[in-house]
Amino acid sequence: MSADIAVVVEHLEGVLAEVSFEMLAKGRELAAAGGGMLWAVLIGHGVTRLAGELGAADGVAVVEQEALAHYTPEAYEKAAAAALQALAPRVALVASSSMGLDQAAGLSGTLGWPLCAYCKDVALTDGALTAVSQIYGGKLLATAEVPGEHAICAMLPGAAAAAAGRKSGTPPVREIPPPALDGLRVRFKRLIQPEGGDVDITREGILVSVGRGIGSQDNIAVVKELAEALGGAVSSSRPIVDQGWLPKTRQVGKSGLSVKPKLYLAVGISGAPEHIEGMRGAELIVAINTDPGAPIFDVAHYGVVSDLFDVIPALTEKVKSRA
Numbered sequence: 001m002s003a004d005i006a007v008v009v010e011h012l013e014g015v016l017a018e019v020s021f022e023m024l025a026k027g028r029e030l031a032a033a034g035g036g037m038l039w040a041v042l043i044g045h046g047v048t049r050l051a052g053e054l055g056a057a058d059g060v061a062v063v064e065q066e067a068l069a070h071y072t073p074e075a076y077e078k079a080a081a082a083a084l085q086a087l088a089p090r091v092a093l094v095a096s097s098s099m100g101l102d103q104a105a106g107l108s109g110t111l112g113w114p115l116c117a118y119c120k121d122v123a124l125t126d127g128a129l130t131a132v133s134q135i136y137g138g139k140l141l142a143t144a145e146v147p148g149e150h151a152i153c154a155m156l157p158g159a160a161a162a163a164a165g166r167k168s169g170t171p172p173v174r175e176i177p178p179p180a181l182d183g184l185r186v187r188f189k190r191l192i193q194p195e196g197g198d199v200d201i202t203r204e205g206i207l208v209s210v211g212r213g214i215g216s217q218d219n220i221a222v223v224k225e226l227a228e229a230l231g232g233a234v235s236s237s238r239p240i241v242d243q244g245w246l247p248k249t250r251q252v253g254k255s256g257l258s259v260k261p262k263l264y265l266a267v268g269i270s271g272a273p274e275h276i277e278g279m280r281g282a283e284l285i286v287a288i289n290t291d292p293g294a295p296i297f298d299v300a301h302y303g304v305v306s307d308l309f310d311v312i313p314a315l316t317e318k319v320k321s322r323a
């Protein structure tokens, strides 16, 4: 049985996704535990140059073809299947992202390998694979012992620290012959970029995140003032976006964005699993909520049980007076 690990690297417009480095970090741990090699699988056209950023891997398996110039689930799944068939790793990691989830189930079907979705962790112990997955939208964690010689694990973004997988270097490149890609039913037409002109909350170091406790759109000015005083940005829970009080680009959570700021100040947010999924990776979580039983306090490092309209203006004053 092979002990190698393969990471199907995700990239868009020539930029490697953060989750790719997270998976390489996790892949390194698995390769060390099983005594195998760590492969990065790179798919696209003109992407071999990205291999220099994948120094955490022992080797980069590249599938290059003109038809892979733009992402389409059908073509990329065929290419990933060809690479995984050639490498036959013990475990293949794909991202639990919109792209990765597009392919993971298809890969599982094509290769006949079991798939563990929504993985928060995977471990190899004496060759046996265990995966910890989120189920019921993150309300429960399930630990599964995965049978068979090969498996696919779809890793949730944030499941490992990207820093450990971010290493420059020149791992040897193995070219994998591309599969036949004629007669594809899914064709790339154009890339529609997300709404421009707004801040990218995934890159902000400080987020003041507002929930339904804010009461009305006009009150958002109160948290905005604090965010500005702290040098951060305003983000929110889903109901705030659903009501049109903030744009979708500010939504944190399962159907929004995953954020990992240094400080996440959750203001009037209850802490539903779908929200927590997007912010639990923050370095420091501070929650302000009138309800001492609010689930947000289960993940917060510091909690204030109080009315946000008492705390936020006072905090803003304090921050401003120190500036």
Ligand SMILES: Cc1cc2nc3c(=O)[nH]c(=O)nc-3n(C[C@H](O)[C@H](O)[C@H](O)COP(=O)(O)OP(=O)(O)OC[C@H]3O[C@@H](n4cnc5c(N)ncnc54)[C@H](O)[C@@H]3O)c2cc1C
Residues within 6 Å of the ligand: 210, 211, 212, 213, 214, 236, 237, 238, 239, 240, 251, 252, 253, 254, 255, 256, 257, 267, 268, 269, 270, 271, 272, 273, 274, 275, 278, 288, 289, 290, 291, 294, 306, 307, 308, 309
């Ligand atoms: C498939 C699916 C995907 C979803 N995706 C997301 C997602 O991406 N992101 C997301 O956030 N949600 C998502 N949701 C919705 C999620 O389940 C919750 O409904 C939502 O997160 C609740 O938002 P909230 O905490 O702002 O509101 P509420 O749950 O209504 O909480 C408001 C909180 O404010 C507190 N409060 C009230 N007044 C004050 C005050 N004056 N001062 C201080 N505290 C006060 C209350 O005690 C309460 O805890 C999703 C749901 C589903 C089904």
